Amino acid sequence: MSINIRPYQKVDYEQVKSILEQRGLYEPRRDTFQELERKVDRDSKSVIVAEIQEKVVGVVYALKDGAIITHLAVDPTYKNKGIGTLLMQAAERELSEKGILEASIMVTEGLVPFHESQGYLQQPSKYVWMTKRLKHQR
Ligand SMILES: CC(C)(COP(=O)(O)OP(=O)(O)OC[C@H]1O[C@@H](n2cnc3c(N)ncnc32)[C@H](O)[C@@H]1OP(=O)(O)O)[C@@H](O)C(=O)NCCC(=O)NCCS
Numbered sequence: 378m379s380i381n382i383r384p385y386q387k388v389d390y391e392q393v394k395s396i397l398e399q400r401g402l403y404e405p406r407r408d409t410f411q412e413l414e415r416k417v418d419r420d421s422k423s424v425i426v427a428e429i430q431e432k433v434v435g436v437v438y439a440l441k442d443g444a445i446i447t448h449l450a451v452d453p454t455y456k457n458k459g460i461g462t463l464l465m466q467a468a469e470r471e472l473s474e475k476g477i478l479e480a481s482i483m484v485t486e487g488l489v490p491f492h493e494s495q496g497y498l499q500q501p502s503k504y505v506w507m508t509k510r511l512k513h514q515r
Contacts, residue, residue, distance in 0.1 A: 378429060378458070379429070379430075380427055380428075380429055380434075380458070380459070380460055380463060381427070381428045381429070382425060382426075382427050382463055382464065382467045383425070383426060383428065384417070384421055384422045384424065384425060384426075385413065385417055385424035385425065385426050385436070387410075387414065389426055389433050390410050390413060392432070392433035393413070393424075393426065393433060393436045394408065396433065396434070396435065396436055396450050396451070396452050397436065397448060397450050399450075399452065399453060400450040400451070400453070402448055402450050408448075416438070416440075420441060422439070422471050423438060423439055423440055423441070423471070424436065424437075424438050424439075425437050425438075425439060425464060425467050425468060425471065427451070427460045427463060427464055429455065433452075434451060434452040434454075434455045434460060435449075435450060435451040435452060435455070435460045435461065435464050436448060436449075436450055436464070437449045437450075437464040437465065437467070437468045438468075439467075439468035439469075439471040439472050439480075441472060441475050441477060443481070444472055444477045444479060444480055444481055445480070445481045445482070445483075446465065446468045446469070446472070446480050446481070446482045447482070447483070449461060449464060449465060449468075449482075451464070461491070462495065465492075465495055468480070482497060483506075
């Protein structure tokens with residue numbers, strides 16, 4: 378089984394959306410086709426996919442603004458085959474090549490061991506997650 382890691386392309390959108398949905402990471406306002414286009418227009422390697430025999434089986438976003446890795450998701454049919462690890466390594470390589478020295482991730486409690494095994498350190502929680510819905514200015 379050969380796993381190919383490559384930058385996202387427009388034609389991948391429906392498959393990426395489906396994986397994010399299956400993994401509970403799809404956010405309708407943020408993960409639109411247009412939003413992914415905007416991301417890759419600004420930085421062609423900011424969205425990375427894993428494919429097996431031309432089927433997209435995983436995705437990750439490596440965002441240089443904020444030096445953050447998000448949206449790591451693997452098709453459940455293909456879990457525990459090392460795809461998540463390969464995607465994380467690819468995302469880290471992208472950020473590193475852009476001169477970023479430290480990457481951040483926000484993970485659920487259960488995933489801490491997975492990321493610790495890849496060298497991430499849990500930081501004391503000095504931050505509280507807050508959001509605000511902004512009014513459209515158009
Ligand atoms: C996390 C995730 C990307 C891992 O993908 P994967 O391809 O199965 O990962 P790998 O095969 O590289 O690594 C598997 C290891 O991670 C562990 N792991 C995978 N998912 C886990 C979870 N939800 N909780 C705890 N450990 C998990 C496995 O037990 C395995 O450990 P082992 O190597 O000691 O046996 C995948 O489970 C997923 O899409 N999860 C849902 C989405 C999510 O939570 N994303 C991260 C938040 S942004």
